[in-house]
Amino acid sequence: MKTTFTGRKVALRDNFKNLAEKKLSRFDKLFDGNASATVIVTIEKNRQTVEVTIYHNGAIYRAESTTEEMNEALDKVIEALAKQFRKHKTKLAKRLRKDSLENYLPEKENLDESIFEEDQYNIVRIKNFPVKPLDVEEAILQMNMTGHQFYMFKNVENNQINVVYRRKKGDYGLLTTDMNRDN
Numbered sequence: 130m131k132t133t134f135t136g137r138k139v140a141l142r143d144n145f146k147n148l149a150e151k152k153l154s155r156f157d158k159l160f161d162g163n164a165s166a167t168v169i170v171t172i173e174k175n176r177q178t179v180e181v182t183i184y185h186n187g188a189i190y191r192a193e194s195t196t197e198e199m200n201e202a203l204d205k206v207i208e209a210l211a212k213q214f215r216k217h218k219t220k221l222a223k224r225l226r227k228d229s230l231e232n233y234l235p236e237k238e239n240l241d242e243s244i245f246e247e248d249q250y251n252i253v254r255i256k257n258f259p260v261k262p263l264d265v266e267e268a269i270l271q272m273n274m275t276g277h278q279f280y281m282f283k284n285v286e287n288n289q290i291n292v293v294y295r296r297k298k299g300d301y302g303l304l305t306t307d308m309n310r311d312n
Contacts, residue, residue, distance in 0.1 A: 130183070131165040137169065137171040145200070161185075165184050166181060168180070169182075176197065177195065179194055181207075183210070187259060191274065213274055261282055262284075272294075279292055279295070280294075
């Protein structure tokens with residue numbers, strides 16, 4: 130697994146990098162050779178935060194921990210990732226059929242830059258990513274694995290772009306488009 134390190138307000142030592150690579154190598158058996166990991170370490174006062182994100186074939190696994198010690202935070206992140214893999218292994222195995230990834234062709238959608246007017250809105254970041262065909266439960270699973278509050282996907286039931294999101298009470302919502310309605 131290719132690992133990239135980023136230190137925010139800290140110069141990372143080689144022994145920490147080696148330790149992180151060693152601990153992440155236990156997940157190598159779960160992925161083929163094209164998985165990559167990003168390790169971000171941030172130090173603020175007496176808090177040290179370690180965030181690890183693993184990218185593999187469009188799936189994103191992420192965990193973060195803040196403690197007083199960098200190595201302790203790394204241990205907690207590795208534990209959290211291991212729990213994620215164990216928890217979602219059976220769900221993913223049921224949902225992903227052998228041929229589903231082979232038939233998937235990522236569609237590259239280009240944004241029309243003219244819809245963003247510089248004087249009215251300040252767009253600070255634009256993110257492009259392939260929209261995968263998933264069912265609603267798979268999309269919620271991916272959202273939970275990334276730790277985000279929402280997740281956009283192409284619904285396999287109706288071939289429309291949908292968004293699942295986490296509500297304040299902890300349950301989930303689904304945003305769909307109303308294609309039959311005239312504006």
